Amino acid sequence: MALRSSSASLVNSPSGPKSGYLTTATVRDATDWDSIVAKFRLPDLTRHGLHHTGAT
Numbered sequence: 001m002a003l004r005s006s007s008a009s010l011v012n013s014p015s016g017p018k019s020g021y022l023t024t025a026t027v028r029d030a031t032d033w034d035s036i037v038a039k040f041r042l043p044d045l046t047r048h049g050l051h052h053t054g055a056t
Contacts, residue, residue, distance in 0.1 A: 020026060027047070028034065037045050 031047075033047065037043060
């Protein structure tokens with residue numbers, strides 16, 4: 001099995017509308033996640049948790 005360098009793994013990563021890499025931080029910033037969580041007063045709410053509720 002060949003090891004890939006960290007830069008090679010980014011080649012297959014999805015990119016955003018400005019050709020930047022999609023990361024947890026960029027998605028959080030693009031969706032204004034922190035202010036949404038504050039507005040609803042749900043500090044423990046996570047996007048990953050919503051993924052699980054959508055799967056049920």
